[in-house]
Structure formats: C-alpha cells, structure tokens
Amino acid sequence: MRCWQGCPGMAGRRPMIWTAAAPGKLILLGEYAVLEGAPALVGAVARRARVSVVDVDGGFRLRSALIGNEEIEFEFDSDGKLRFLSQLPPSGEAKLQLFRVCVEECRAAVLAFGNSMKPLRISLDTEAFFLEDTRQKLGLGSSAALTVSLIAALMARFGLLDARVPDKSLLLERAMSAHRKAQSNTGSGVDVAASVYGGVFQYQLNGKAGKPGIATHPFHLPPDLLTVAVWSGKSASTPKLVGMVNRLKDANPEEYNGMMTRMRELSRTGIGAIRNSDTPLFLKTVSEYFDAMADLGEAAGAPIISPPHREISAICRESGVQYKPSGAGGGDLGILFSREPERIRAAVQTLEKAGFPAFDLQIGTHGIQIQAVKKEQ
Structure with missing residues (x-):
C-alpha cells in the first residue's frame, strides 16, 4: 500500500491538520425490512460530523462537546486499550465508547501497517446533529457520521487512506466494523454507507456475513419530487x-x-x-x-x-x-x-x-x- 502524505518522514515540515467531514442521512424507504434483505432508499443530508487531527508533543488529547468541550488526555495500555487519564463527567465513558472503539481499531491498523501512532490532538464536532435550543438529537445518524469522519481522518493521517481520492470501499469496511462493535452489532449499517458515499442510493444487505452491498449507480430523485x-x-x-x-x-x-x-x-x-x-x-x-x-x-x-x-x-x-x-x-x-x-x-x-x-x-x-x-x- 502506498504511504500518502502524513506518513513518517515528514520531519522538518510544518505539521498538518487533517480534517474529515461526513454527512448524516435520512431513510426514504425500507425501514425494518432492510434488516431482512430488502432494498432501502437512503439519502445523505447536509448536516456533517467533523473531526480534526493534529500531531502534538506530549500525550494524546481529545476535545468534544460530548464531554463539555474540556480537553482530556488519554493513552494506550500494553494491550492496546484506550484509557482516559482525565476525570470524565458523569456518563462520559458511555458517551465516548464509540470514540474509544474507533481509535483502538485505527491504532491496530496503523501498527499492522508497520507505523506507530504518535500523540495527537483530536477534536470532534457533531453539533449539526442537535437542535440548537433544546440539545435534542435529531436522529440523522450522528454516530455513523462521527465514526466515518474519525476513522477517515486517522487513516489519512497515518497513510492508510489517500485524502485526495479516498478508497471508499476500504473506509466503509473499517467504519462498519467499528460502528457495529460499538453498537453491539445492531442495525443495518445504512447510515454508515450514507456517510461514506453520500448522494441518494439503494442499500441492501447481501447476506454474506452481514457485509453490505451498495448499488453501484446512485439514484437521482425525480425533479418533481x-x-x-x-x-x-x-x-x-x-x-x-x-x-x-x-x-x-x-x-x-x-x-x-x-x-x-x-x-x-x-x-x-x-x-x-x-x-x-x-x-x-x-x-x-x-x-x-x-x-x-x-x-x-x-x-x-x-x-x-x-x-x-x-x-x-x-x-x-x-x-x-x-x-x-x-x-x-x-x-x-x-x-x-x-x-x-x-x-x-x-x-x-x-x-x-x-x-x-x-x-x-x-x-x-x-x-x-x-x-x-x-x-x-
């Protein structure tokens, strides 16, 4: 696999900020039946989860509105498990379970590729998925959009994904694995696919170990709809x-x-x-x-x-x-x-x-x- 910019060997250059933004989704047709192999019609929507990643000296750091926008530190133990070093607010561990799984999976992939994951500052932004006044979640697939954005940013930073022309099938595979692990393997994955591919498309589970099959030709909604x-x-x-x-x-x-x-x-x-x-x-x-x-x-x-x-x-x-x-x-x-x-x-x-x-x-x-x-x- 080619090592894209952001891999080791960038010493002496200004550090890069890697950002990724993935859309949410609306299901137009096919709810519930999609879990039994029926086709579903899904459209990506213009509300995005955003992630930024930058190298830092010292230790790993995270900032997210999920935990009050306080910067917290974390590290990895000898088994590769992420451990938070800062005290988290109530329910903080549960809110960051998805983050934990995504980062652990990406770190394992980076190590398998022969690289090391050096300290980073990671910022998460899912504000577009909440009502501004009441802070209620809209139900647009924020967890899937965050999963795709986080994994895309980390993979790009460590040379596993070309930021200019990303391999979306590879990204879908990585993101689907992490999202299912974090959510105990529930759901069809349609929201993850929407965050990766965008557009309007047919989504259908093909029944082979739960891997999704995506229509190769996206749909265009009729102009009079x-x-x-x-x-x-x-x-x-x-x-x-x-x-x-x-x-x-x-x-x-x-x-x-x-x-x-x-x-x-x-x-x-x-x-x-x-x-x-x-x-x-x-x-x-x-x-x-x-x-x-x-x-x-x-x-x-x-x-x-x-x-x-x-x-x-x-x-x-x-x-x-x-x-x-x-x-x-x-x-x-x-x-x-x-x-x-x-x-x-x-x-x-x-x-x-x-x-x-x-x-x-x-x-x-x-x-x-x-x-x-x-x-x-």
Whole structure:
C-alpha cells in the first residue's frame, strides 16, 4: 500500500491538520425490512460530523462537546486499550465508547501497517446533529457520521487512506466494523454507507456475513419530487424499537415474516418508481409504507408510529401531502413528500403552528470529505 502524505518522514515540515467531514442521512424507504434483505432508499443530508487531527508533543488529547468541550488526555495500555487519564463527567465513558472503539481499531491498523501512532490532538464536532435550543438529537445518524469522519481522518493521517481520492470501499469496511462493535452489532449499517458515499442510493444487505452491498449507480430523485423533513418533538431509541420488533420475530415468526414480505415488496416498488421517475407511484408507496410501519408497531407493541407521528401524518393528509417517519420511528424526524410546492408550504405552515418545525436538509449531498492543510506556526 502506498504511504500518502502524513506518513513518517515528514520531519522538518510544518505539521498538518487533517480534517474529515461526513454527512448524516435520512431513510426514504425500507425501514425494518432492510434488516431482512430488502432494498432501502437512503439519502445523505447536509448536516456533517467533523473531526480534526493534529500531531502534538506530549500525550494524546481529545476535545468534544460530548464531554463539555474540556480537553482530556488519554493513552494506550500494553494491550492496546484506550484509557482516559482525565476525570470524565458523569456518563462520559458511555458517551465516548464509540470514540474509544474507533481509535483502538485505527491504532491496530496503523501498527499492522508497520507505523506507530504518535500523540495527537483530536477534536470532534457533531453539533449539526442537535437542535440548537433544546440539545435534542435529531436522529440523522450522528454516530455513523462521527465514526466515518474519525476513522477517515486517522487513516489519512497515518497513510492508510489517500485524502485526495479516498478508497471508499476500504473506509466503509473499517467504519462498519467499528460502528457495529460499538453498537453491539445492531442495525443495518445504512447510515454508515450514507456517510461514506453520500448522494441518494439503494442499500441492501447481501447476506454474506452481514457485509453490505451498495448499488453501484446512485439514484437521482425525480425533479418533481419535493421533500421536507419535520421534527416530531422528541428523540427516539432505534435499538429499543428494533429490539421490540425482534421479540415479535421470535414470538410469532409467521406474522413477522408476512409483514416483512409486505414491506419488502413496497420498498422494491417505491425504489422502482424512483428509478423510472414515476413520482405518483412513489407517493402512493410512501402512504402504504406508513400504514405498514403502523401495523408492524401495533403487532410488536412498539410505538413506531407514535402520537406525534400520527398527528403529523393527519396534518399532511389534510394538506394532500404524503408522510412517513425516517428511520425506526417513535420520534426523531419524518419526511413530507409531494409534487406540489403549494401543498408542501401549506402543510409546513400548519405543522410549525402545531409545534413541529420543518427543515430543508438538502437530500443527496456529497459523502466523506477529507482535507490536509499546513498548521500555522
């Protein structure tokens, strides 16, 4: 493997600051069924997790709003395990579990490549994934975006990834491994793929040891399909909701399989409609997928279509707009879909009066971006 700039041998030059920024995601179609091999339609959004890495003298340091933006020190023990030397705030260890896993995995890769990981100052920024006033998490895949950004910055710094033309398949593999390890192997990985690749694309698990298969040709949403994201008013726990659905799978596999078959076919129909620029069929499929998510939640005893999502849906239907949650449901964000700008505007106006703020998240933004700039002395 070629050693890109940032590898050992840079002595005498100004140190570099390595930065990486990865987008969040919205799932347009295919929730839950994607875990059973169905295709899902996902779009990257213009909210980014940002990581910067720079060499320092002394020890390793971390700064993040997750722990109050206080700079803390850490080191590695003889087994390669990361250990924090500074006192962490309450719940700090849990909040930094993802960081720990990512850095440990990258350090192991650096050592395997024959390099050593020298002291760094690492800064993490996921502020774009929270509501500014209440600090609630929006549900845009912040942990996946942070995973991709952190691993990309570290791999680029130590010569395992070309910052100019990054090997995205390699980055996806590394990031998927770390994200699954940190999250106890739950989830489909669709959010990790969105953070790496960006754009709008079909995502499907291929069933081979859980490795993802990504459509080689990204989709373009039809020009007459309008989308707006809306906040349900509360954050949701995806692992909790998925766990409740998994209990239905164990208790009543026949009912569960029937629901997955229905959702799989709807997802295929909707993605086919996007491929053929058949917006009316896609809008019809969105409505049917909302109903399928509601039925799944009722059968599993899970609040997938929670009262806020039902209220938002009712307002949208009165305005002639289609709506569904994006992701596991329960809370977080949903998406309005329509072909008619005036209907979208009317729905948004009514929703905001009801306390459900709307966001233009620019679905289809670029994937991971990596830069290396010389640090000012």
